[in-house]
Amino acid sequence: MSRTGDDNDLLAAARAGDVTAFEALYRANVAWVYGLCLRMLGDRGRAEETTQDTFVRAWQRLASFRGDSSFSTWLYRVAVNTAASALRSQRSRPRGSADLDGLEVALRPAPSEARIDLERAIALLPAGARSVLVLHDVEGLRHEEIAEVLGCAVGTSKAQLHRARRMLKEVLQ
């Protein structure tokens, strides 16, 4: 997994309260944070909100970052937890149709039709199935990690992945 932005000087400055340094960290990491949020939430507006929340949380918690892992690994946990939290609140809100226009515009290089189809199909999955599929197949998390992040049993994570893959297969056939 390629995540950039591990600049010790920037990090030290941001921890000291330098907003400009934190903005540089934001710019180096925003694409993968947004990608994660967009796929987990399946909605551009909510992905933008959650990306913003992720960086605000990261700013608030920078002092707790001890450097045991890379900054991007630490930020990844913040992002996944923030997206999982947004997902829980999203379930109580009505959801419109998947909005992937922004995603298609933003993809570089231009995506193949098969990839657009896959992105659309993922976005249309039910929230539970979608989040597990994204975390497992796209992000590479293990079921144990997914269960911890989403607050569910390992068996539930496996069942959701099973369901998500069958639904995707049906949609894409």
Add this chain to the structure above:
Amino acid sequence: MRCDEVERRLDDLIDGGLARADAERVDAHLACCPRCRGERDALASLRRAAQQLPREVRPARDLWPAIAPRLAGTTRRAAIPWRGALPVAATVALAVALAYLAGGGGSRQVADRPPAQPTARLALAGDGLAPAIDTLGRAAAALREAVEHQPASLAGETSAVVLENLKIIDEAIARLHAALLADPGNRELQVLLVATLEQQIDVLQRVWQMPAQV
């Protein structure tokens, strides 16, 4: 092994999570069942495609202008890289306020904490907060005047968010002042007012440096 038993194990098989004995039984079935083999191949292909999706997706618009004002709303005590010199009155008022926070006010050097924690602050606050409230109030007023007269202006969206935040803080301060008029000795109200004034100063400080960033 029957087809339905194999189907239930296909996810674990393609993820490499199936016990060896089970995997051998499934493989034996797949060797002689084209339908299950086709299902396995389709799922494996889907998994590969998902794994190959690029993780990076650029948002359609820059999100930083919406993030920056929210950072200002959080209280992190640290050296602030000033965009330029503040007017003398604001600088003096702010210096007095910061001196108070570093000294008599104690407990204000926490580098990173949630915006307002009245309960914790109650335990930390000293007696007689009226001078602190007065000092912080004057610092906030001087800063606000400086911010309102700075030549550069914020971008429209940022400005709206900042003004909304400041309005909320102003309303809270007004309510606390009113409550203190009715109950001047209420220590919890005093502490809340100090915390809110600190937050207001923090937002104004951030606004002062913001035009260079957004």
